[in-house]
Amino acid sequence: MSDTASISTIYQGDNELREQIRGVQSRDKRLSQAVLSKEAGISATTFNQWLNGKYQGDNEGVEQKIRLWLEADTNRRAAGNQMPEAPTFVNTPTAARVLGTLAYAQMAGDIAVIHGLAGIGKTKAGEYYSQNSPNVWIATMDPSTAGVVTALQEICEALGLAAIGGARQMARAIGKRVKDTNGLLLIDEAQHLSVGALDVIRSIHDSTGIAIALMGNDGVFARMAGGRNAQQLDRLYSRVGKRLSLKRPTETDVITLLKAWGIEDTKCHSTLLQIAGSGGALRSLTKVLRLANMYAGAEGRAVCCEDVRAAASELMEGAK
Numbered sequence: 001m002s003d004t005a006s007i008s009t010i011y012q013g014d015n016e017l018r019e020q021i022r023g024v025q026s027r028d029k030r031l032s033q034a035v036l037s038k039e040a041g042i043s044a045t046t047f048n049q050w051l052n053g054k055y056q057g058d059n060e061g062v063e064q065k066i067r068l069w070l071e072a073d074t075n076r077r078a079a080g081n082q083m084p085e086a087p088t089f090v091n092t093p094t095a096a097r098v099l100g101t102l103a104y105a106q107m108a109g110d111i112a113v114i115h116g117l118a119g120i121g122k123t124k125a126g127e128y129y130s131q132n133s134p135n136v137w138i139a140t141m142d143p144s145t146a147g148v149v150t151a152l153q154e155i156c157e158a159l160g161l162a163a164i165g166g167a168r169q170m171a172r173a174i175g176k177r178v179k180d181t182n183g184l185l186l187i188d189e190a191q192h193l194s195v196g197a198l199d200v201i202r203s204i205h206d207s208t209g210i211a212i213a214l215m216g217n218d219g220v221f222a223r224m225a226g227g228r229n230a231q232q233l234d235r236l237y238s239r240v241g242k243r244l245s246l247k248r249p250t251e252t253d254v255i256t257l258l259k260a261w262g263i264e265d266t267k268c269h270s271t272l273l274q275i276a277g278s279g280g281a282l283r284s285l286t287k288v289l290r291l292a293n294m295y296a297g298a299e300g301r302a303v304c305c306e307d308v309r310a311a312a313s314e315l316m317e318g319a320k
Contacts, residue, residue: 013059017066018051024073040069089128090121090260092253092282094246098125101244105211106133106184111202111239113224114215115191116246119283121253122215126186135183141192151197155185171200178210185212191219195233202236221245249276249285257282261289263303271305275312288312 025031037047042065049055050062089095098114098121105112114122123140130136139158145151152170153163159177163170178185187193187201198214205212214220224237254276276285289303291311296303 013050013053013055014063015053017063017070018053020070021051021066024070036069039073040065042066089124090257091128092121092256093250094253094282095121095125095128097244097246098122099129101242102126102129102136102184102186102213103133104242105213106136106182108241109182109209109211110241111205111212111214111236112242112244113221113240114213114244114246115218115220116244117248117281118217119281120246120249121282122246123188126188126213126215130186133184135178135181136186137178137183138186138188140188141190143192146192146194146197148194148196148200151193152200155187155201158185167200171204175204175208178204179208181210183210185210186215187213188215190214191216195223198233198236202239205239218245249282253282254285257285257289261293261303263289263292263308271309271312284315288315291315 021036025033025036033048033051034044037044040047042050042062046055046057046062050059050066055062091099101112101114102125104110116122126138130138137155137158139151139155141151141154145154148167149170152167152174155174156163156170159174161170161173161177165173185201185204190198193201201212201214204210221243224233224240251273254272258272272285272288275288276282288308288311291314292303292307295307295310
């Protein structure tokens with residue numbers, strides 16, 4: 001057999017599969033070659049060559065990965081069509097208190113502390129405020145950003161600054177960016193910050209007049225008001241102009257959320273209030289309502305109390 005004949009028998013790929021992929025990409029502009037290849041676990045170069053019928057490697061192996069991705073993508077889209085979307089923002093009474101506190105801090109150029117139960121809607125309210133107010137920047141902390149340098153890097157990224165240099169260089173860049181903006185720097189999940197990181201944020205406020213909102217669990221305020229770090233944080237504590245403590249969602253919060261979901265059945269209020277009073281607060285309630293909507297939607301009817309109870313039982317291990 002000649003070399004030419006041998007080459008002609010090499011498997012060049014599945015043209016029908018290529019057309020399927022092109023069709024998916026044309027329907028979903030998010031799925032660039034770079035995105036799709038990454039999701040499929042294939043190098044961008046290999047995917048490009050395969051899509052254009054020029055890949056000389058293991059076409060069958062590449063296509064196996066692409067078929068697995070295509071099946072998973074189809075399943076995700078089917079599930080997404082059945083999955084009700086939660087309201088992006090619901091202005092509950094608790095959310096309104098958060099918005100008011102943020103507005104006061106920005107107007108006064110002051111420091112505010114918002115702390116309390118997780119899942120009560122603090123972050124959502126902060127995001128809504130930032131989207132509807134000028135010069136509001138959100139820096140979200142986590143255990144990896146506890147130190148001075150890492151916290152400043154996170155703040156730089158929130159401000160659109162290059163997070164380069166040492167702590168002093170970044171603090172100066174941040175100060176220059178926020179000075180005279182009448183803006184608000186919102187530090188979410190602030191309970192993760194070290195004493196040093198909290199103090200450098202305080203110093204940025206002192207030198208620029210930028211409003212600061214520290215938001216997180218009760219540890220945010222407790223460390224300033226008492227405990228072993230209180231003396232080190234006394235300068236920050238003395239500058240807090242407004243404090244908002246959120247212990248639990250209110251009944252009106254729950255009713256407002258139900259209205260946003262379009263749920264009219266009031267017979268299950270006690271179940272919903274119990275869910276909202278649990279560790280996950282309104283976040284857990286939103287998950288229950290989403291699943292309850294899926295149950296009702298599958299049967300083409302409105303959500304009823306039994307849907308809520310069934311969803312709560314499934315998600316919360318036997319909640320009544």
